[in-house]
Amino acid sequence: MRLLPKTGRFFEKFVEQAATIHEAAVLLLDMLEKSEGFENTGAKITDLEHRGDNITHEILTSLNQTFITPFDREDIHALSSRLDDVLDLIEAAANKVVFYKITGRMQPAVELAQIIVRCAERIKTAMAALERQDRILDHCIELNRLENEGDRISRVAIAQLFEQERDPITLIKRKELYEVLEDAIDCCEDVANVLESVVLKSN
Amino acid sequence: MRLLPKTGRFFEKFVEQAATIHEAAVLLLDMLEKSEGFENTGAKITDLEHRGDNITHEILTSLNQTFITPFDREDIHALSSRLDDVLDLIEAAANKVVFYKITGRMQPAVELAQIIVRCAERIKTAMAALERQDRILDHCIELNRLENEGDRISRVAIAQLFEQERDPITLIKRKELYEVLEDAIDCCEDVANVLESVVLKSN
Amino acid sequence: MRLLPKTGRFFEKFVEQAATIHEAAVLLLDMLEKSEGFENTGAKITDLEHRGDNITHEILTSLNQTFITPFDREDIHALSSRLDDVLDLIEAAANKVVFYKITGRMQPAVELAQIIVRCAERIKTAMAALERQDRILDHCIELNRLENEGDRISRVAIAQLFEQERDPITLIKRKELYEVLEDAIDCCEDVANVLESVVLKSN
Numbered sequence: 001m002r003l004l005p006k007t008g009r010f011f012e013k014f015v016e017q018a019a020t021i022h023e024a025a026v027l028l029l030d031m032l033e034k035s036e037g038f039e040n041t042g043a044k045i046t047d048l049e050h051r052g053d054n055i056t057h058e059i060l061t062s063l064n065q066t067f068i069t070p071f072d073r074e075d076i077h078a079l080s081s082r083l084d085d086v087l088d089l090i091e092a093a094a095n096k097v098v099f100y101k102i103t104g105r106m107q108p109a110v111e112l113a114q115i116i117v118r119c120a121e122r123i124k125t126a127m128a129a130l131e132r133q134d135r136i137l138d139h140c141i142e143l144n145r146l147e148n149e150g151d152r153i154s155r156v157a158i159a160q161l162f163e164q165e166r167d168p169i170t171l172i173k174r175k176e177l178y179e180v181l182e183d184a185i186d187c188c189e190d191v192a193n194v195l196e197s198v199v200l201k202s203n
Numbered sequence: 204m205r206l207l208p209k210t211g212r213f214f215e216k217f218v219e220q221a222a223t224i225h226e227a228a229v230l231l232l233d234m235l236e237k238s239e240g241f242e243n244t245g246a247k248i249t250d251l252e253h254r255g256d257n258i259t260h261e262i263l264t265s266l267n268q269t270f271i272t273p274f275d276r277e278d279i280h281a282l283s284s285r286l287d288d289v290l291d292l293i294e295a296a297a298n299k300v301v302f303y304k305i306t307g308r309m310q311p312a313v314e315l316a317q318i319i320v321r322c323a324e325r326i327k328t329a330m331a332a333l334e335r336q337d338r339i340l341d342h343c344i345e346l347n348r349l350e351n352e353g354d355r356i357s358r359v360a361i362a363q364l365f366e367q368e369r370d371p372i373t374l375i376k377r378k379e380l381y382e383v384l385e386d387a388i389d390c391c392e393d394v395a396n397v398l399e400s401v402v403l404k405s406n
Numbered sequence: 407m408r409l410l411p412k413t414g415r416f417f418e419k420f421v422e423q424a425a426t427i428h429e430a431a432v433l434l435l436d437m438l439e440k441s442e443g444f445e446n447t448g449a450k451i452t453d454l455e456h457r458g459d460n461i462t463h464e465i466l467t468s469l470n471q472t473f474i475t476p477f478d479r480e481d482i483h484a485l486s487s488r489l490d491d492v493l494d495l496i497e498a499a500a501n502k503v504v505f506y507k508i509t510g511r512m513q514p515a516v517e518l519a520q521i522i523v524r525c526a527e528r529i530k531t532a533m534a535a536l537e538r539q540d541r542i543l544d545h546c547i548e549l550n551r552l553e554n555e556g557d558r559i560s561r562v563a564i565a566q567l568f569e570q571e572r573d574p575i576t577l578i579k580r581k582e583l584y585e586v587l588e589d590a591i592d593c594c595e596d597v598a599n600v601l602e603s604v605v606l607k608s609n
Contacts, residue, residue, distance in 0.1 A: 060399065060403070063403055064402075064403055073403065073404065074400070077400055077403070081396070095358060099358060099361070099362035099365070100362070100365055101365075155501060155505060158505065159505035159506070162505070162506055162507075162575065162579065163507075166575075168371035168574035168575055168578070169365065169369075169371055169374065171575065171578070172371070172374070172375070172378075172578070173365065193487070196466065197480070197483055199470075200466070200469055200470055200479065200483070201479065263602065263606070266606055267605075267606055276606065276607065277603070280603055280606070284599070298561060302561060302564065302565035302568070303565070303568055304568075304569075371574035372568065372572075372574055372577065375574070375577070375578070375581075376568065
């Protein structure tokens with residue numbers, strides 16, 4: 001095993017992790033667009049989160065058994081952890097909808113979930129292009145741009161909430177949903193930062 | 204000094220830092236079980252937090268004066284910082300109880316504090332076994348499992364709070380206590396992540 | 407370019423980034439002291455935040471084009487990111503004031519902003535002294551001390567808020583302002599931690 005490392009396996013696993021993120025992001029968007037059938041969709045997202053945990057575990061175990069890695073051991077660890085964080089935050093957002101019993105379509109939440117889907121698409125493309133390092137920095141720039149857009153949407157949404165919502169408990173619930181959606185987007189930018197660092201080191 | 208580094212000192216200091224965390228965790232549990240005499244126990248936890256700061260400072264100063272370190276300089280820095288964070292969060296939880304004047308036994312808070320105590324025991328054991336790298340990954344797996352358990356407890360607790368608590372200010376206080384307890388547990392998992400990375404690099 | 411790296415450029419850029427942080431910190435303090443003309447000052451802080459983003463981008467691009475760096479590539483990346491975070495949090499504090507329409511002088515918020523200004527001064531001095539590594543650890547100790555002071559002020563402020571403020575929505579707004587101001591101070595301590603690590607490695 002150590003003498004014949006299959007370094008390509010890491011790239012495959014990252015692609016798989018990104019696909020799981022994308023699948024969860026699409027379900028989250030669906031949940032927020034429909035505002036019904038939450039428990040069912042929430043359970044599917046939790047399943048995907050467990051699948052993601054398994055992939056993360058496989059990557060870390062491979063890292064332990066492989067002598068030569070395709071890029072820095074620490075960066076493989078960091079990239080895998082950040083991808084895991086994105087999926088955790090998507091699940092956390094879904095959990096808020098389910099556990100807080102948030103009902104009624106919230107337009108800014110839908111828009112933030114759309115941004116998460118677009119981030120997930122970019123991450124998927126970047127993971128597929130990581131081995132040949134094709135246009136990775138372009139994807140990073142786009143992830144940064146999407147993060148700025150998400151930031152703007154959530155700021156306006158929270159300001160409006162404080163202006164219009166008179167029930168403090170409803171305000172707390174909705175504000176937290178906006179915040180966790182924004183955290184998920186921020187975390188996609190963290191993925192971009194690790195990718196940027198991988199590219200920087202290899203040049 | 205530089206010619207005769209006492210590398211064992213780092214391991215001793217980590218054991219000491221872990222013992223301080225454990226002591227603070229036990230006091231926090233006691234505080235939440237009894238729901239009285241907060242100021243007194245809170246002051247003891249703050250003393251432990253200061254002792255922990257001193258140990259952290261000693262580790263960083265040693266790092267500065269030692270030429271050969273038992274494992275990566277950066278990981279010694281990271282491990283010490285994450286242990287420091289755990290203690291900070293235990294103190295933050297105690298401070299919330301004291302400053303928010305939270306009264307009345309909160310069963311989920313007690314359960315979360317019990318998990319913190321169990322995490323602290325694991326961290327103590329792991330620190331004592333770090334020099335000979337004995338079963339470190341097992342302790343990491345258990346810390347991850349405890350984190351999942353804590354996560355589940357705090358989610359259910361917060362969902363119940365939103366269902367049952369009608370006073371928004373009480374809701375905010377209790378929710379924050381659950382969250383900071385969960386943060387402390389998460390931070391124990393971060394300790395596990397650093398340990399995992401130390402083991403990965405040494406293999 | 408690669409053959410004749412101008413390593414001094416990194417130090418210049420860090421000085422510039424620190425000056426931008428300081429300028430934004432002074433405006434934030436002004437905003438909190440006056441409690442009027444928020445939109446105008448807020449817009450200036452947002453401009454500074456964009457300028458800071460550009461400097462960060464320039465540093466990362468230089469890093470990409472320079473073969474020999476004055477200190478670890480990873481630490482240049484980390485230092486630049488942490489400085490960027492400080493500026494982001496100063497802007498986030500200003501945005502809370504503007505978007506939440508917080509009015510009326512809040513003495514603890516003014517005190518926290520004063521600490522941010524003092525942190526920014528220290529960071530400026532440290533950045534100017536980084537190339538010759540002059541007294542960097544002293545500045546780190548002072549940044550740690552300022553963080554402790556900020557911590558104490560915000561804890562007391564939040565405890566008082568829970569005792570005195572009966573309107574939950576006002577309580578949420580003010581509590582968040584205290585918290586983001588404290589986060590900005592914490593982030594200055596993170597800058598100190600990177601600097602400490604740079605000094606540790608170079609010794």
